[in-house]
Amino acid sequence: MPACPSSPQNCSNTFAVICKQIRKVVKQISTHQGNNKVGFHLVKIIQILLMPPALMFLIMLAGGLLMRYSRPHGKRIVIAGFALLVLASLPVMPALLTPLMEDTPPLAKAAIRHTNASAIVVLGGGSYPQAPEYGNDTVSTTTLERLRYAAYLHRQTNLPVLVSGGRVFKDNRTAEATSMRAVLENEFSIPVRWTEDQARNTWENAGYSRQLLARENIKRIILVTHAMHMPRSILCFEAAGFEVVPAPMGYHTHAGGLSLRHFLPDARALSQLNTLMHEIIGILWYRLRYL
Structure with missing residues (x-):
């Protein structure tokens, strides 16, 4: 140069x-x-x-x-x-x-019912393909953590839920959103109104979700994903035209401060x-x- x-x-x-x-x-x-x-x-x-x-x-x-x-x-x-x-x-x-x-603060419990949002959007975080104990594809641990918090928010707000996630790799026979819907409905007894099963990344999560929700004039959403993933998710969903109420979860906490173990590989x-x-x-x- x-x-x-x-x-x-x-x-x-x-x-x-x-x-x-x-x-x-x-x-x-x-x-x-x-x-x-x-x-x-x-x-x-x-x-x-x-x-x-x-x-x-x-x-x-x-x-x-x-x-x-x-x-x-x-x-x-x-x-x-x-x-x-x-x-x-x-x-x-x-x-x-x-x-x-992880600089996005958690959604305060007192504020959950007063967000003025019209839907809950929960993003997929990976699949557990061909899980032998279930005999088919299911959600990863990361996705399950997000679904758990989305279920909690739904019970607090009664807002309709959108699950988002496609087939990223060929070993996933089932779209993430399909597995997410099955888990929410069968294991958490939470109804899912929209299933966005095309997205391969966060940008596509936002774009395809916008297409679905625009049909019902829904613009303001509660967005559920891990705290570390939230800055990128907000960037994408606001660019797609959403008003985002962040609902981050899964923070990496370090109670007690640094100790000797923090300096061991x-x-x-x-x-x-x-x-x-x-x-x-x-x-x-x-x-x-x-x-």
């Missing part, structure tokens, strides 16, 4: 050109993604490679390859990748960073940091692609 000219105005212009080129590339990938399944899965693969632990392994792999040409530089990169992997596995990292994403910390990075990358991607 050429050096940035000394003039602040020229620097700004150079940065604008770079951003424009990035947007152009993103649009090209997006067009490819929208036209076929290969593009959709390509984006998913790129996203995985940009998150821990894959990102750290890529850094170490790059360092290993560089060692063939410059052993000192390659060795430093390998060490840096390993150090990042260890750092990412320390519980102190998600403990400090997660509150930055833990696979769960790596998983939580992966989820955090997934949300950050998702927001950046949607802003580049759609907004």
Whole structure:
């Protein structure tokens, strides 16, 4: 990349050109993604490679390859990748960073009946495909947590419920929303009025939900999803034209503050940091692609 000219105005212009080129590339990938399944899965693969632990392994792999040409530089990169992997596995990292994403306050119990919303929209959070104990597809643990809170809100408000989620991967024989509806109706005794079963991501959750609810002139909704997923969800649903009453749940709480265990490697910390990075990358991607 050429050096940035000394003039602040020229620097700004150079940065604008770079951003424009990035947007152009993103649009090209997006067009490819929208036209076929290969593009959709390509984006998913790129996203995985940009998150821990894959990102750290890529850094170490790059360092290993560089060692063939410059052993000192390659060795430093390998060490840096390993150090990042260890750092990412320390519980102190998600403990400090997660509150930055889980910044939407919970819906106060006293306010639940006074939201002026016309519907509850609950987003799918993954499937449990071909569950052997049930003999078919069902909802994941993440989705079940969201359904539980949606059921609680329905009992408090008696608002109609929309479930949203399609078939993201081919091993899902059943759309997420179909399984979500079955669980809400059969296990929680909560009726589901709308089933949105086409969406493959949060942006599509918002768009397809808008199509369904616009038919009944419903614009103001209570939106149910995990606290960490809520910022991206609000971004998408407001862009689709909704007035959103956030109802986040599933916060990562750290009662008692930091302790020795927060500085010992833990696979769960790596998983939580992966989820955090997934949300950050998702927001950046949607802003580049759609907004």
